Amino acid sequence: MNYNLNKYTGKEHKTSNYTAFRNLLQLITHEKKNLVVALLAILVNSTLNLLGPFLIGYTIDHYVQHKQYHGVLVFSGILLCMYLVALFTSFFQTKLMGGVGQRTLFTLRNAIFSKIQQLPVAFFNQNKAGDLISRVNNDTDKLNQFFSQSLMQFVGNIVTMIGAGVFLLIINYKIGIAALAPALLILVFTRILSPWIKRKNAANMKTVGGMSAEIQESLSNFKVIVAFNRRDYFRKRFNEANEKNYTTALGAGLANNIFLPFYAMCASIAQLLVLTGGIYLISQGEFSIGLLVSYLAYATYFYNPLRQLATLWANFQVAMAGWDRISEILALETDLVTVPAAAGHHTSSALLEFKNVHFGYPEGREILHNINLSLEKGKTYALVGPTGGGKTTTASLIARLYDPTQGTVLLNGKDIRGYDADERSMMIGFILQEPFLFTGTVKENILYGNPMYKDYSNEQLTEVIREANLEKLLAIFEEGLETKVASGGDGVSLGQKQLIAFMRAVLRKPDLLILDEATANIDTVTEQLLGEILGKLPASTTRVIIAHRLNTIENANEIFFVNSGEVARAGSLENAMEKLLHGVRMS
Numbered sequence: 167m168n169y170n171l172n173k174y175t176g177k178e179h180k181t182s183n184y185t186a187f188r189n190l191l192q193l194i195t196h197e198k199k200n201l202v203v204a205l206l207a208i209l210v211n212s213t214l215n216l217l218g219p220f221l222i223g224y225t226i227d228h229y230v231q232h233k234q235y236h237g238v239l240v241f242s243g244i245l246l247c248m249y250l251v252a253l254f255t256s257f258f259q260t261k262l263m264g265g266v267g268q269r270t271l272f273t274l275r276n277a278i279f280s281k282i283q284q285l286p287v288a289f290f291n292q293n294k295a296g297d298l299i300s301r302v303n304n305d306t307d308k309l310n311q312f313f314s315q316s317l318m319q320f321v322g323n324i325v326t327m328i329g330a331g332v333f334l335l336i337i338n339y340k341i342g343i344a345a346l347a348p349a350l351l352i353l354v355f356t357r358i359l360s361p362w363i364k365r366k367n368a369a370n371m372k373t374v375g376g377m378s379a380e381i382q383e384s385l386s387n388f389k390v391i392v393a394f395n396r397r398d399y400f401r402k403r404f405n406e407a408n409e410k411n412y413t414t415a416l417g418a419g420l421a422n423n424i425f426l427p428f429y430a431m432c433a434s435i436a437q438l439l440v441l442t443g444g445i446y447l448i449s450q451g452e453f454s455i456g457l458l459v460s461y462l463a464y465a466t467y468f469y470n471p472l473r474q475l476a477t478l479w480a481n482f483q484v485a486m487a488g489w490d491r492i493s494e495i496l497a498l499e500t501d502l503v504t505v506p507a508a509a510g511h512h513t514s515s516a517l518l519e520f521k522n523v524h525f526g527y528p529e530g531r532e533i534l535h536n537i538n539l540s541l542e543k544g545k546t547y548a549l550v551g552p553t554g555g556g557k558t559t560t561a562s563l564i565a566r567l568y569d570p571t572q573g574t575v576l577l578n579g580k581d582i583r584g585y586d587a588d589e590r591s592m593m594i595g596f597i598l599q600e601p602f603l604f605t606g607t608v609k610e611n612i613l614y615g616n617p618m619y620k621d622y623s624n625e626q627l628t629e630v631i632r633e634a635n636l637e638k639l640l641a642i643f644e645e646g647l648e649t650k651v652a653s654g655g656d657g658v659s660l661g662q663k664q665l666i667a668f669m670r671a672v673l674r675k676p677d678l679l680i681l682d683e684a685t686a687n688i689d690t691v692t693e694q695l696l697g698e699i700l701g702k703l704p705a706s707t708t709r710v711i712i713a714h715r716l717n718t719i720e721n722a723n724e725i726f727f728v729n730s731g732e733v734a735r736a737g738s739l740e741n742a743m744e745k746l747l748h749g750v751r752m753s
């Protein structure tokens with residue numbers, strides 16, 4: 167399955183605004199109560215604001231023109247109260263929707279993070295960490311901003327606009343129509359430009375992701391960069407990413423603000439039409455000054471929210487572009503699902519078997535062709551072969567980091583896909599070529615993902631370690647179990663990292679233990695010690711050792727030579743050596 171998220175660009179443009187809006191709303195359906203209260207608050211707010219111009223016009227015609235200042239004072243008081251209540255409702259809905267936005271952000275981030283955790287290794291091969299971080303952090307925040315700041319303003323502005331439009335048409339339908347006509351232009355303009363605005367914002371988010379990916383790559387490889395003095399190269403690459411982001415941000419900024427001057431112009435034209443028409447009607451005795459003041463205010467009340475809607479519409483396009491990027495992740499499903507055991511399930515003396523297995527990485531050539539092999543319980547197997555020959559790939563299929571493109575892998579006679587991830591990872595221990603350690607202590611790292619000793623005290627764990635013959639390895643660490651390990655394993659040597667990974671795998675007591683170049687950075691004496699520990703594993707444990715240093719596999723019961731898409735029995739160590747020296751290389 168192809169997990170490359172950046173292949174999905176363009177798909178989002180097919181979603182209509184209406185569908186996207188409905189999808190966005192579905193994210194907050196569980197907030198129904200808060201939404202209803204916020205909606206009521208915004209309705210009250212808009213209604214109070216809408217009544218203002220009418221009361222002002224009324225006051226002018228009935229009290230100001232007749233110099234009845236008592237009435238003016240009374241209506242001023244009423245207006246003040248109305249504006250205070252409007253202020254309170256506005257504050258209240260802002261608070262409510264702020265909560266809705268933050269909770270949505272919280273839920274979305276959790277959902278994306280746990281989805282990412284469920285996805286298979288192929289997903290991580292095909293996507294850059296920086297881009298994923300940007301999706302989890304930045305894109306979700308765009309939705310938060312939409313829900314907390316824009317959604318209710320959106321509703322409020324629409325209510326105010328409709329209210330103002332109704333007042334304009336009721337007071338005098340001829341001037342009303344003239345006042346509203348320029349809005350049609352806005353409608354057409356908005357419709358035409360919306361897809362373009364969304365595209366501009368999607369492009370901008372993509373470049374933010376690209377920039378994060380550059381930062382992540384250079385930060386995680388800073389040692390290589392310093393050692394090879396490649397700072398300029400990475401500076402240049404970052405500069406390019408930054409420049410792309412700058413260009414797309416300018417484009418998105420322009421797109422997001424392009425409505426504003428056009429809206430302002432339409433609003434001014436409307437005011438001009440109202441003023442001309444109003445003065446003409448006053449001269450004909452059909453209109454009063456108070457009504458004209460109300461009218462001008464309603465025209466403003468119609469066009470101001472419309473102008474704000476332009477910004478809000480742009481926010482909506484930004485949120486939709488963000489949602490597209492987020493939903494691309496949420497829509498992904500792992501193809502490493504647990505499937506019911508196939509009918510062909512048979513009992514077998516072999517712990518693990520490959521039956522006509524083919525495998526290739528997505529969009530790559532086939533790495534393994536029609537492999538058949540069988541690993542017996544309690545035996546030690548070695549995989550040797552040239553660099554890039556396919557040893558790690560074979561081991562990854564044994565541990566089900568990937569599924570074969572054709573054929574079946576059987577574990578204990580049952581399709582390996584029939585085991586759930588917990589069962590499988592307890593049965594198969596994999597010491598990777600590049601062991602990764604987490605920030606914490608040696609203890610936390612060796613107990614990682616191991617429920618058996620989760621609540622053990624240091625004393626109990628030391629006893630377990632002694633029973634597993636690992637105490638000499640632990641003694642290499644100055645502070646034993648409590649030795650601190652920094653993020654990614656900095657602060658401990660590469661060899662020490664491999665020892666921690668070794669202890670982590672052995673303590674899980676797997677049925678099958680895979681060591682992929684697991685001793686490549688370990689001194690000969692310690693390596694012998696590891697050999698002894700491996701020798702003392704329970705008699706039923708099967709070991710698969712990948713090694714370039716052939717002395718480490720002297721004791722293997724069987725040696726497989728992995729190259730050119732084949733996994734062939736090599737027979738003796740000498741044979742394997744001969745193949746290695748004179749064989750045809752794949753890479």
Ligand SMILES: Nc1ncnc2c1ncn2[C@@H]1O[C@H](COP(=O)(O)OP(=O)(O)OP(=O)(O)O)[C@@H](O)[C@H]1O
Nearest residue numbers: 291527530533552553554555556557558559560753
């Ligand atoms: N994640 C990946 N995506 C695409 N191709 C890959 C990936 N990992 C490995 N390959 C390709 O698969 C082939 C086999 O690689 P593999 O890592 O299995 O070789 P190996 O025998 O373990 O090599 P080494 O001895 O260097 O560890 C190589 O040509 C490599 O380029």
